Amino acid sequence: MADLSINFAGIKAPNPFWLASAPPTNSGYQIIKAFEAGWGGAVWKTLGLPTINVSSRYGAVNYRDTRMAGFSNIELISDRPLSDNLKEMEEVKKYFPDHAVIASLMVDTREEWIQIINDVQNAGADGIELNFGCPHGMCERGMGSAVGQEPEVLKTIVEWVMDEAKIPVITKLSPNVSHITDPGLAAVQGGSDALSLVNTFKSIVGLDLDAYAPFPVVDGKGTNGGYCGPAIKPIALHMLKELAQHQKINHLPISGIGGIETWKDAAEYILLGATSLQVCTAAMHYGFGIVREMKSGLEKFMDDRGYKTIYDFAGKALPNVTEWKYLNLNYSVKAKINNDKCVGCDLCYIACDDGAHQAIALPKDGSRIPSIIEENCVGCNLCSLVCPIEDCITMVQKDNGKAHITWHERTENNTIPSTFNDDRAGGKGHYVPKPSDALKTSIK
Amino acid sequence: MAEYKKPVSEKAFKKNFALKKPLMNDTEAYYESSRCLFCYDAPCIKACPTGIDIPLFIKQIHTKNTEGAAKTIYDSNWLGNACGTVCPTGVLCEGACVYNHQDVQPLQIGRLQHYATTSVIDGSKKLYNVGDLNGLKIAVIGAGPAGIACACEARALGYKVDVFEAKEQPTGLTVHGIAPYKITNEEVLKEFAFLQNQLGFNVKYNNAITSKKKLKDLESKYDAIFIGVGLGKTSVLGIEGENINGVVGAVEFIEELRMKHHLVQVPNKVIVLGGGNTAMDAASEAARMGAHEVTLTYRRSKEEKGAYEFEYDLAKSAGVKGVFNCTPVEIIGKNKVEAVKFVKTQKFEDKLHPVVGTDFIIECDMVIKATGQAKQGHLYELIEKLEIDNKTRIIVNSESFQTSNPKYFAGGDAINGGAEVVNAAYDGKMAAQGIHKWLTK
Numbered sequence: 001m002a003d004l005s006i007n008f009a010g011i012k013a014p015n016p017f018w019l020a021s022a023p024p025t026n027s028g029y030q031i032i033k034a035f036e037a038g039w040g041g042a043v044w045k046t047l048g049l050p051t052i053n054v055s056s057r058y059g060a061v062n063y064r065d066t067r068m069a070g071f072s073n074i075e076l077i078s079d080r081p082l083s084d085n086l087k088e089m090e091e092v093k094k095y096f097p098d099h100a101v102i103a104s105l106m107v108d109t110r111e112e113w114i115q116i117i118n119d120v121q122n123a124g125a126d127g128i129e130l131n132f133g134c135p136h137g138m139c140e141r142g143m144g145s146a147v148g149q150e151p152e153v154l155k156t157i158v159e160w161v162m163d164e165a166k167i168p169v170i171t172k173l174s175p176n177v178s179h180i181t182d183p184g185l186a187a188v189q190g191g192s193d194a195l196s197l198v199n200t201f202k203s204i205v206g207l208d209l210d211a212y213a214p215f216p217v218v219d220g221k222g223t224n225g226g227y228c229g230p231a232i233k234p235i236a237l238h239m240l241k242e243l244a245q246h247q248k249i250n251h252l253p254i255s256g257i258g259g260i261e262t263w264k265d266a267a268e269y270i271l272l273g274a275t276s277l278q279v280c281t282a283a284m285h286y287g288f289g290i291v292r293e294m295k296s297g298l299e300k301f302m303d304d305r306g307y308k309t310i311y312d313f314a315g316k317a318l319p320n321v322t323e324w325k326y327l328n329l330n331y332s333v334k335a336k337i338n339n340d341k342c343v344g345c346d347l348c349y350i351a352c353d354d355g356a357h358q359a360i361a362l363p364k365d366g367s368r369i370p371s372i373i374e375e376n377c378v379g380c381n382l383c384s385l386v387c388p389i390e391d392c393i394t395m396v397q398k399d400n401g402k403a404h405i406t407w408h409e410r411t412e413n414n415t416i417p418s419t420f421n422d423d424r425a426g427g428k429g430h431y432v433p434k435p436s437d438a439l440k441t442s443i444k
Numbered sequence: 445m446a447e448y449k450k451p452v453s454e455k456a457f458k459k460n461f462a463l464k465k466p467l468m469n470d471t472e473a474y475y476e477s478s479r480c481l482f483c484y485d486a487p488c489i490k491a492c493p494t495g496i497d498i499p500l501f502i503k504q505i506h507t508k509n510t511e512g513a514a515k516t517i518y519d520s521n522w523l524g525n526a527c528g529t530v531c532p533t534g535v536l537c538e539g540a541c542v543y544n545h546q547d548v549q550p551l552q553i554g555r556l557q558h559y560a561t562t563s564v565i566d567g568s569k570k571l572y573n574v575g576d577l578n579g580l581k582i583a584v585i586g587a588g589p590a591g592i593a594c595a596c597e598a599r600a601l602g603y604k605v606d607v608f609e610a611k612e613q614p615t616g617l618t619v620h621g622i623a624p625y626k627i628t629n630e631e632v633l634k635e636f637a638f639l640q641n642q643l644g645f646n647v648k649y650n651n652a653i654t655s656k657k658k659l660k661d662l663e664s665k666y667d668a669i670f671i672g673v674g675l676g677k678t679s680v681l682g683i684e685g686e687n688i689n690g691v692v693g694a695v696e697f698i699e700e701l702r703m704k705h706h707l708v709q710v711p712n713k714v715i716v717l718g719g720g721n722t723a724m725d726a727a728s729e730a731a732r733m734g735a736h737e738v739t740l741t742y743r744r745s746k747e748e749k750g751a752y753e754f755e756y757d758l759a760k761s762a763g764v765k766g767v768f769n770c771t772p773v774e775i776i777g778k779n780k781v782e783a784v785k786f787v788k789t790q791k792f793e794d795k796l797h798p799v800v801g802t803d804f805i806i807e808c809d810m811v812i813k814a815t816g817q818a819k820q821g822h823l824y825e826l827i828e829k830l831e832i833d834n835k836t837r838i839i840v841n842s843e844s845f846q847t848s849n850p851k852y853f854a855g856g857d858a859i860n861g862g863a864e865v866v867n868a869a870y871d872g873k874m875a876a877q878g879i880h881k882w883l884t885k
Contacts, residue, residue: 064506065478343545346484368487368542388481389546 002302003309004295006040008276009168009194009253011127013100015040016266016310017291020257020278021104021129021172023075024288028088032095037288038295041100043278044089046077046131047116048106048143053079059205059215059225070231071281072205074216074223076137077106082116086123093124102170106131106143110160117164127167130158130192132183133174133199135226145199148174151186158190170255173197173239180239184249195243196255196278198236200226229281233259237272241321244273261290263297270310271317329410329426330402333379333395335359335372341392344368348383348393356382358433376431447763450710450734457706460732461624464758465529468552468559476552477506483542488553491540494521494870498537498553505560513560515571522593523869525565525635526618528558529627531866534754562631565638572642575602580883582876583608583666584645585653585823588616589865590672590856592636593872595645598670601880605645606666610652616674617857618865620699623725625732629702656826663851668879671838671847671854672872675817675862681717685775686813694718694726694814701729711809712736715784716764717772718814719749724759726812731762738764739806743771743789743796767806771798775811783807820858827852837861844878845871853879 004015018041019025019034031042053075061070078085092101103120105128107113132154134144147154161169171187175198187195202224204214214222236258243249256274260266261282269277282290307313349370352360359376360383384393410416417424451457480502488498497516504513517524533554541550582598584591587609595605619632662669678693701708710733716726719742727740742749746768770786788802819836831839831848838847838854845853855871
């Protein structure tokens with residue numbers, strides 16, 4: 001039976017599922033409720049000088065019938081007095097001594113950092129997370145992502161914190177940078193015990209087409225928000241990989257954040273090197289009970305593969321994430337349609353014909369089961385991605401008898417195309433219909 | 445045992461005749477529309493007799509362009525709202541939905557269509573303008589689905605249109621001949637008013653065209669004439685006792701029900717003669733009016749009946765009992781009907797034959813004849829050079845809907861002998877285009 005417990009930079013928790021610093025961790029009530037529901041830890045909503053918030057605060061991207069595929073907020077750090085938060089933090093630790101309670105902090109001056117670090121240590125916090133990510137409101141005042149985007153400033157503040165802190169310190173990074181490794185390295189140099197990422201992305205989640213203003217609309221105006229939820233997971237995973245593969249950074253444990261909602265998301269984050277997981281949008285969407293699915297799925301995944309703890313597979317996918325130039329240019333897959341499953345929607349046909357390589361044909365007799373034109377198929381996957389039927393179009397490896405070779409090797413061998421009309425162009429001779437053939441098609 | 449109590453009030457009637465395809469609410473429409481795959485060269489479009497761009501209007505509903513969705517529907521079918529609820533979608537668009545092939549529920553296309561069109565009708569959105577008037581005039585005989593579609597299309601093309609309707613209100617079969625659980629009178633008349641308000645064709649009610657003189661008059665005043673007269677009264681069976689009190693035609697029964705609702709008296713034991721969709725409707729309706737025993741009899745086998753299977757299922761679910769392979773030979777009764785004598789039938793060399801000595805009697809208080817409707821042959825005889833086929837259907841060119849008398853065009857039940865509203869809507873629209881081509885060539 002899988003053991004989900006973790007020790008993250010010295011912070012112990014019964015499982016890796018932590019609530020991220022956000023509205024669900026605004027109060028002791030919510031955090032106790034979350035622990036009762038099965039969460040392993042919680043990062044308290046960022047403490048500092050209390051703010052004043054606006055109404056409304058959230059916006060979302062809905063996709064087809066799915067609500068909140070992406071989620072955005074313009075809420076600031078805690079607007080409650082510090083003493084109220086500290087009192088509740090003490091109470092939470094009294095009820096849940098073995099769960100992780102991490103204080104997220106964001107203040108301005110060194111004096112403020114020193115005072116607030118001592119306050120949360122005295123309240124019983126198990127760790128500290130430095131909020132260098134908030135991309136709205138706070139950054140206008142020189143905090144949050146304003147720090148996260150300036151590696152030198154970030155490093156200095158981490159140093160102040162490390163001088164004072166007696167509990168583990170996690171530096172939370174802003175993704176609103178060109179290279180996530182820049183603030184990552186600065187955090188390492190400042191002496192941080194761990195990293196967490198990503199904070200939210202600067203975003204305009206959509207426009208109100210009557211008010212001509214971005215969501216969420218506040219009295220006719222809006223501002224950029226912080227974007228999160230399932231939509232950002234791919235970008236967050238890439239940033240996680242950047243840090244986890246970096247030789248000067250990857251000795252620090254990393255807490256993964258960004259669109260985690262299911263056990264599969266959790267497994268992916270762990271495989272790319274995260275050893276704690278922070279969740280916000282899923283809890284805001286479905287309530288704390290959503291952790292049940294994540295825990296049971298992750299346990300099953302681990303049991304099926306014989307992993308005792310998450311450390312048995314943490315980072316296991318990292319060696320397989322490489323640069324494009326190291327991919328095998330001679331590997332070949334072709335699409336295969338299962339005629340028994342095909343319903344004849346012909347989305348694969350039109351996707352391939354309009355959006356890819358004209359490698360799918362429709363039968364001439366009016367029946368609707370399409371077929372793959374193997375010699376045209378480049379194995380791009382598009383048809384299998386648009387197919388609405390489970391396991392109907394699969395990509396099958398074809399042994400073309402060609403040896404493994406990469407762009408890197410071909411560059412070294414001087415066998416890459418080097419002139420505009422080079423005979424070695426990968427697509428030379430590949431079938432494309434005549435331009436004028438398009439005149440005969442009717443667009444539907 | 446009866447499934448339904450006799451409705452004694454309008455409220456009770458509405459309960460017994462609850463709509464099979466009720467209006468979708470916004471949330472239902474949002475989630476249902478999200479399921480459409482937007483198939484390439486979509487099979488649902490091909491299955492629609494009017495060729496509505498169904499994936500497009502469903503996408504438009506989902507993106508809250510409901511008015512655009514309604515426009516997409518009306519661009520192909522002037523009776524888009526009625527067709528949304530009365531079309532046999534299970535054998536048309538919804539039957540063609542690719543989801544069926546993986547046992548996933550097909551899109552509820554009919555209800556989505558009804559949703560979009562109801563939205564513009566209730567919101568009195570003006571979608572169409574009368575075309576630039578070309579000074580030409582068209583007479584339309586019959587304000588049923590075919591006639592309305594022809595009138596709308598002709599107005600959009602710039603013709604002056606006068607519709608001559610025998611009854612005192614419009615929409616023909618949709619208001620008089622369709623089961624009340626499929627569509628309400630209010631809805632039918634609302635869509636008609638919606639169309640008339642923006643396209644402004646005239647309708648002359650209580651104005652049956654029944655004489656050569658009237659036809660000559662139309663011919664002299666109009667540049668073209670469209671015949672959309674549908675079908676007539678229930679055909680005569682030609683058996684003894686057919687005129688006894690309590691023997692009614694299905695068309696007349698359904699029409700009375702549509703007009704008078706719970707005030708119609710349906711006795712306890714009812715026999716319905718016929719195996720078509722109208723027979724199923726009449727049987728279903730008699731049961732919903734509280735008849736204890738409704739027996740539907742058909743001279744051929746269950747498999748050979750003309751009705752859609754889902755219509756028979758609906759009748760059965762209302763408590764109707766089907767008896768097949770028997771034909772009525774006599775209706776028995778003194779002052780009122782008391783029973784029907786049947787004889788069993790057998791097929792021999794593809795012909796039905798009564799089997800001697802197999803007579804049996806079913807008691808009843810009412811007989812509903814759903815054995816077909818008479819064609820309007822008396823009118824066709826008055827029109828010079830109008831060719832009709834051996835089933836008294838007007839012969840038209842399949843593209844222009846022009847008859848053998850070039851001034852006359854025709855569509856709907858008058859040319860197909862009795863089909864769906866959607867077929868009539870298509871015919872009427874195409875006939876107006878046919879007239880336009882003919883008059884402007």
